[in-house]
Amino acid sequence: MVLAPDGGAKTPELLGAFGRAVESLGGRYVTAEDVGMSEADMITISGSTKYVSGLPVAAGNAGGDPGPFTAMGVYLGVRAAARRALGSDDMRGVRVAIQGVGSVGGGLARLLAKDGAVLTLADVNEARAEALASELGATTTDPRSVLTLDADIVSPNALGAVLDEATIAALRCRAVAGGANNQLATAADGARLQDRGILYAPDYVINAGGIINVALEYLGQGDRAEVEARIARIPDRLVQVWDESEASGKPHSDVADAIARRLIGRG
Structure with missing residues (x-):
């Protein structure tokens, strides 16, 4: 969780600090978008850690905004x-x-x-x-x-x-x-x-649809069609x-x- 200062501004410094905290966990935690976060925020965070998903992807690939x-x-x-x-x-x-x-x-x-x-x-x-x-x-x-x-x-x-x-x-x-x-x-x-x-x-x-999407992106397993097939099994x-x-x-x-x-x- 990133606690933004009053006004909600998420500065590059704040997101970078969060990324370094995620990196310090050595892969025990992988971050992606949730409430108030965006693909642009994930790009900034990825400058400080490799343990990040929900990054922009090419059409047809798993990943991106969950x-x-x-x-x-x-x-x-x-x-x-x-x-x-x-x-x-x-x-x-x-x-x-x-x-x-x-x-x-x-x-x-x-x-x-x-x-x-x-x-x-x-x-x-x-x-x-x-x-x-x-x-x-x-x-x-x-x-x-x-x-x-x-x-x-x-x-x-x-x-x-x-x-x-x-x-x-x-x-x-x-x-x-x-x-x-x-x-x-x-x-x-x-x-x-x-x-x-x-x-x-x-x-x-x-x-589970969002985590299915970013998990397959992070793991490099499957494409968008695979994401959608797995989501279809939620019911x-x-x-x-x-x-x-x-x-x-x-x-x-x-x-x-x-x-x-x-x-x-x-x-």
Whole structure:
């Protein structure tokens, strides 16, 4: 994380210092874009460390800005959540409340709008939310209340820890499916969602598109077609989580963690 000074200016000196800190870890950490960072920032950081991804790439190659790839995976996950929770493959008329309309949430909104979903948008940058709503024929609300709208699917795509005891009790939706990291404020909140009968798409499963993209770039494995093929499997992984949860009675979040541990040989 880079904590920019007041005003948000990321100077070359600041990014260079961050790069040197990453380099000092000897490859135990590899950095790429996230909230507030850009390909240009990655170029600057790459002057101080080789442990960086998300750099500009030639057309057809894996890599570059991970945002659109994250948005595509979240979009496919939202459609999978609609199939599971609503029994529908048709997004026309499905009410989706999107919190955060930056690179990921904005990309998700555009994809869902093409499918005819009914969108309510919210962002701390009100002008950005209003502009996108005007473009897509959506409505807007404030970032906190968007989580408690009467909607079919709530999609958190801003910052984390938005699902806690209070917000979960106030949810009026059938599913939560969004790209924000660390959506659950505590481990107990997965069980709270389950107790309310709300389908949950664990964040690191549904938002994996971006890391798939920058990981293949960094490792030099595959091209854009391979990235897209792997992203296309995100719904299958979500279905696996939901099926195992239904069979075991464990929360979706706990099942996802268990699957992850099995995949890395620590289950």
